[in-house]
Amino acid sequence: MSRFTAVAPSNIAFIKYWGTRDEERTLPYNPSISMTLSRCVSRCTVELLPDGAADEVLLAEGSSPAPAPPAFSEAVLRHVRRLAAWAGSGAGFRVAARNSFPTGAGLASSASGFAALTLAVLGALGRQVGPRELSVLARRSGSGSAARSVLGGYVQWPAEGAGEEGYAEALAEAGHWDLRNVVAVVDASPKQVSSRQGHRLAPSSPYFEERLRRLPDRLERVRRAIRERDLEELGPVVEEEAIDLHLIAMSSRPPIFYWRPGTLAVLEAARQLRSEGLRAWATIDAGPNVHLICPPEDEEQVAARVGALPAVESVIRDGVGEGPVESSEHLF
Ligand code: PMV
Numbered sequence: 001m002s003r004f005t006a007v008a009p010s011n012i013a014f015i016k017y018w019g020t021r022d023e024e025r026t027l028p029y030n031p032s033i034s035m036t037l038s039r040c041v042s043r044c045t046v047e048l049l050p051d052g053a054a055d056e057v058l059l060a061e062g063s064s065p066a067p068a069p070p071a072f073s074e075a076v077l078r079h080v081r082r083l084a085a086w087a088g089s090g091a092g093f094r095v096a097a098r099n100s101f102p103t104g105a106g107l108a109s110s111a112s113g114f115a116a117l118t119l120a121v122l123g124a125l126g127r128q129v130g131p132r133e134l135s136v137l138a139r140r141s142g143s144g145s146a147a148r149s150v151l152g153g154y155v156q157w158p159a160e161g162a163g164e165e166g167y168a169e170a171l172a173e174a175g176h177w178d179l180r181n182v183v184a185v186v187d188a189s190p191k192q193v194s195s196r197q198g199h200r201l202a203p204s205s206p207y208f209e210e211r212l213r214r215l216p217d218r219l220e221r222v223r224r225a226i227r228e229r230d231l232e233e234l235g236p237v238v239e240e241e242a243i244d245l246h247l248i249a250m251s252s253r254p255p256i257f258y259w260r261p262g263t264l265a266v267l268e269a270a271r272q273l274r275s276e277g278l279r280a281w282a283t284i285d286a287g288p289n290v291h292l293i294c295p296p297e298d299e300e301q302v303a304a305r306v307g308a309l310p311a312v313e314s315v316i317r318d319g320v321g322e323g324p325v326e327s328s329e330h331l332f
Pocket residue numbers: 012013015016017018032108110111142143144145146195196284285286
């Protein structure tokens with residue numbers, strides 16, 4: 001039977017998606033802008049089974065694939081069934097997945113995971129779609145950030161003019177600007193509150209509207225910084241934006257605290273590094289781990305300095321990436 005493997009990258013948002021305006025269709029209150037990564041990836045193999053055969057979901061984290069936990073399988077199969085219905089297919093599916101980085105710890109594993117799953121299901125079904133439709137299908141998984149992970153480089157979702165279709169579009173290719181992302185992992189365990197829950201609660205924060213008011217200017221500054229490869233312009237906006245997301249999370253009702261003591265230690269280290277002339281600005285997704293955005297020439301020192309902090313468990317060094325690819329290395 002037909003088997004297809006896709007490898008899709010994670011991404012780190014410079015302007016965050018935080019708050020879902022339409023949960024049924026996964027449409028956000030505001031456009032977000034991210035950098036697609038290169039080394040933090042999800043690999044997904046999908047095999048078509050005969051019509052009506054029982055679906056199967058495997059996690060390929062050890063030496064051989066093993067049945068996935070029920071919550072993971074359910075989320076995967078919901079999206080598989082959605083894609084099968086879209087394609088008019090009655091086939092069964094065997095799915096295996098593996099991440100190159102910690103899952104569910106605010107490192108956007110749902111973005112890369114659902115982007116890879118979307119590509120692998122379409123590949124196994126022999127269906128080809130354009131980038132806009134691919135982005136929309138990935139978003140239908142319920143992970144809005146997956147809509148950005150089907151593209152490489154610097155990506156905005158929803159794109160200018162996408163309207164209710166809500167697809168993502170690249171603002172610049174990866175080759176346009178070589179930026180690095182040093183991730184200081186202070187806690188690799190799965191987060192307690194999902195981003196889905198965070199999106200639901202976001203409008204209950206008294207600061208939610210205020211951030212939306214500031215966003216048009218922030219988005220424009222980030223787009224300009226990317227266009228002009230201006231890290232001194234980009235860095236402060238990105239850091240301010242990340243703090244705002246967490247301000248909103250912490251003041252939602254009920255509140256959500258993603259930060260750990262190590263998060264603050266790394267934020268302080270970023271300020272210290274800048275005072276010494278290094279260029280590194282922090283951003284944090286829905287988790288405790290801190291992503292330091294820096295230029296290639298400062299990456300080594302930034303990684304060494306944050307890696308030496310007692311609160312930092314490990315450091316992942318990544319950078320801007322080209323987007324998803326098909327692979328002949330299947331998981332089963
Ligand atoms: O795509 P989701 O539903 O996992 O939400 C992503 C939320 C953030 O990572 C915090 C922000 C973003 O834009 O990636």
